[in-house]
Amino acid sequence: MAVPSIPVDRIRAEARELRPGRGLLTLLFLIPFLLGWSVGALWTGLAWMWAAVVAGYRQGAGRTGAAQDGEAR
Known part of the structure; x- marks a missing residue:
């Protein structure tokens, strides 16, 4: 059984093309986005509840939301 060769040159070329700044910016913007999305979802859930x-x-109190018999809300 032949052992597949590892394409070291291709891996090295792809590693040189990586831009760490782009990954860092993605993380920098992803965290506030997810936090805001979570807070928005929580707020919507609490408002519905x-x-x-x-x-x-x-x-349960027998009111439908409209003032009955002249009673003030």
Whole structure:
């Protein structure tokens, strides 16, 4: 069984073409993006949950959200 040869020259050429600055910039911008996306998703989830709690409370209290019998909100 023949052992495949390792293309050292090709690997060396690709390694020379790498630009560490681009990878660093990607990480630099990826972290705030993911953080902002996570905070936005959390905020949306909390807003939906709060709206569901308020709707459930109003339904359980017998109110539909509109003032009944002249009562103020």
